[in-house]
Amino acid sequence: MTNPLSIKLITIALFTASALTLRADNISGSYSNDCTALVKLWDVSGAYSEDNGFETESFNLDMDANGVITGTGHFNITDDQDSVYLDGDANVNGKVSSAGSITRVTLSLITTGGTGTVTGIPITFVATLKESFEVDDADRMLVGKGSGKLKITVPSAGKSRTIKVPSGAVTANLPDAVDGAWGLSLDAAPDGTKVGGTSVLTLSSGKTVELNAAGTYSSKADSSKLSLKNADGSKSVALNVVGQSIANNLSILSIKGKALGQKIKFSQ
Numbered sequence: 001m002t003n004p005l006s007i008k009l010i011t012i013a014l015f016t017a018s019a020l021t022l023r024a025d026n027i028s029g030s031y032s033n034d035c036t037a038l039v040k041l042w043d044v045s046g047a048y049s050e051d052n053g054f055e056t057e058s059f060n061l062d063m064d065a066n067g068v069i070t071g072t073g074h075f076n077i078t079d080d081q082d083s084v085y086l087d088g089d090a091n092v093n094g095k096v097s098s099a100g101s102i103t104r105v106t107l108s109l110i111t112t113g114g115t116g117t118v119t120g121i122p123i124t125f126v127a128t129l130k131e132s133f134e135v136d137d138a139d140r141m142l143v144g145k146g147s148g149k150l151k152i153t154v155p156s157a158g159k160s161r162t163i164k165v166p167s168g169a170v171t172a173n174l175p176d177a178v179d180g181a182w183g184l185s186l187d188a189a190p191d192g193t194k195v196g197g198t199s200v201l202t203l204s205s206g207k208t209v210e211l212n213a214a215g216t217y218s219s220k221a222d223s224s225k226l227s228l229k230n231a232d233g234s235k236s237v238a239l240n241v242v243g244q245s246i247a248n249n250l251s252i253l254s255i256k257g258k259a260l261g262q263k264i265k266f267s268q
Contacts, residue, residue, distance in 0.1 A: 025217075025245050025246070026195055026217035026224060027186070027188045027190065027195050027215070027217065027224045027226070027243070027245045027250065028189065028195070028245065029187075029188065029248065030185070030187050030188075031186045031245075031249070031250040032183065032184075033184050033185075033186075033250055033252060034181070034183045035182055035183055035184055035252070035255070035266075036179075036181040036182060036183070038252060038255065038266040039255065039264055039265065039266040040180030041180060041203070041259060041260060041262060042103050042135055042178065042180050042260070042262065043178065043182075043203040043204060043205045043207060043260060044061060044069065044096060044105055044142075044174075044178055045061055045062050045178070045205045045207070046060070046061060046175030046177060046178050047060050047061075047175055048061065048172045048173070048175070049172065049173075050170055050171065050172050052168070052169075054077060054079045055075075055076070055077050056076045056078075057074070057075055057076075057090070057109065057129075059071050059072065059073025059074070059092050059109070060073065061092060061094075061107075063096060063260065065230075065234070065236035065237060065260060066236040066261055067095055067096035067236075067262060068093075068095060068261070069092065069093060069094035069096065069105075069107065070092065070093055071091075071093075072089065072090065072091060072092060073089070073090045073091075073092055073109065074088070075087070075088050075089070075090045075111050075114070075127055075129075076088075077116075082118075083119045084116070084117075084119075085116045085117050086114060086115075086116035086123075086125055086150075087115060087116055088113055088114025088116075088125065089111065089112050089113055090109045090111045090112065090127070091109070091112060092107060092108070092109050093107075094106050094107035095261060096260060096262060097261050097262065098261070098262040099263075102134055102135075103134065103262060104132070104134055105132075105135065105142055105144075106130075106131070106132050106133070107129075107132075107133070108129070108131075109127070109128070109129040109131070109148075110127070110128050110129075111125070111126055111127040111128075114126060114127060118152065122154075123152050123153060123154050124152075124153045124155060125150055125153065126151045127148060127150050127151075127165075128148050128149050129147070129148035129165065130146065130147060130148055131144060131145070131146035131170050132145055133170070140174045140179075141171050141173055141174060142172040142173075142174065143169075144169075144170055145167055145168065145169055145170060146165075146167070146168060146170040147164075147165055147166060148165040149162055150162065150163045150165060151163075177204050177205055178204065178205070181203075182201065182202060182203050182204065183201075183202045184199055184200070184201055184202075184228075185199065185200045186198075186199045186213060186226075186250065188226075193217045193218070193219075194215070194216055194217075195213070195215050195216065195217060195224060196214050196215075197212075198210070198211065198212060198213060198231065199211040199212070199213045199226075199228050201228075201237060203260075209230065209236070209237050209259075210231040211230060211231055211237060211239075212228070212229055212231050213226050213227070213228050214226070214227050215227055215241075223242055223243060223244050224242070224243055224244070225240070225241070225242050226241045226242075226243065227239075227240055227241075228240075228241060228257075236259070236260070237257075237259045239255055239256070239258075239259065239264060240254075240255070240257050241254070241255050242254045242255075252266075253267065253268050254266060254267035
């Protein structure tokens with residue numbers, strides 16, 4: 001009678017031997033990889049609102065491939081205790097950057113056409129606010145501090161006064177689509193040990209960045225090295241990717257570089 005345990009051990013040995021001989025090929029064909037689980041990449045474009053009790057802000061942000069932010073919004077102060085009521089539109093600009101695992105967002109808001117009343121007196125105003133955030137992925141928020149100044153003008157008296165807005169905590173919930181998700185697709189054609197092609201970086205917002213791909217395959221290292229750079233010649237994205245193509249799947253071993261103003265670093 002055949003020993004079932006022997007059959008099991010032989011099967012495991014054959015499978016292991018087969019797996020050990022499986023090697024990567026040069027990258028060829030089309031691949032699509034969700035890179036979110038490797039490292040987050042934040043596109044903070046979307047609609048936001050802030051409310052600290054007497055001051056409210058709502059704004060729409062748009063971020064480009066360099067991490068530069070532009071946008072528009074609305075600014076309002078309602079302070080019944082001191083009879084201060086201010087309302088105006090705002091222009092927004094800012095930047096996304098990173099340091100280690102921390103992603104930072106800086107915003108500057110400047111009102112346009114601000115009007116209101118102070119103790120019943122009609123006024124016009126210009127508000128300048130500066131806010132510095134960090135992305136809190138766990139709580140799905142931007143968390144930071146803000147400060148600024150208000151220049152109030154009383155047209156009837158021809159007088160102006162500038163008031164400092166003290167530093168304080170500010171938060172803003174991230175839009176549902178802002179989750180750090182991103183992916184890379186690749187169409188590659190080998191030429192000996194070299195490889196060339198095109199790649200597309202896709203963000204959670206649905207935005208895409210077209211890239212050129214070039215690299216080499218090393219049988220000794222059993223992997224391919226790729227350099228991904230903007231197809232339009234700009235320098236907003238530059239990624240070095242090391243991967244293995246096995247059974248028509250691309251396993252990413254490491255990614256290092258920059259995109260959207262952020263440093264990208266991952267390795268197995």
